[in-house]
Amino acid sequence: MPEIDVCPLTELPPGSSRVIDAGPEGIGVYNCGGTLFAIEDRCTHDDGKLCEGDWEPETCQVICPRHGARFDIRTGEALTLPAYIPVTSYPARVRDDGIVVVALPD
Numbered sequence: 001m002p003e004i005d006v007c008p009l010t011e012l013p014p015g016s017s018r019v020i021d022a023g024p025e026g027i028g029v030y031n032c033g034g035t036l037f038a039i040e041d042r043c044t045h046d047d048g049k050l051c052e053g054d055w056e057p058e059t060c061q062v063i064c065p066r067h068g069a070r071f072d073i074r075t076g077e078a079l080t081l082p083a084y085i086p087v088t089s090y091p092a093r094v095r096d097d098g099i100v101v102v103a104l105p106d
Contacts, residue, residue, distance in 0.1 A: 001091070006100040012036070015057040020102070026051070027102055029092055030073045032060040036092035037073045038102045044078060044085035045069050 026041035028051030069083035076089035
């Protein structure tokens with residue numbers, strides 16, 4: 001899988017996130033308690049921007065800013081209506097040089 005650079009890990013401490021211009025819709029990258037996760041930036045309810053919404057680092061959930069659907073950042077699972085279809089999740093990791101990267105499908 002090709003990988004895209006996100007930022008140095010020092011710029012994505014626990015409890016922070018950032019949206020990158022990658023994949024078909026953009027990707028939200030999150031640091032939940034020191035573990036990195038990445039999901040597509042698209043609510044499956046109405047295709048709105050998902051990662052512009054608030055998120056809860058304690059539960060690793062993002063809340064769609066349009067209609068309040070919640071998604072598990074760790075798995076992409078839709079947790080509350082009006083969304084019921086999961087979002088795509090992507091592997092995220094820290095490379096040996098300290099850069100956060102997200103793996104994209106071929």
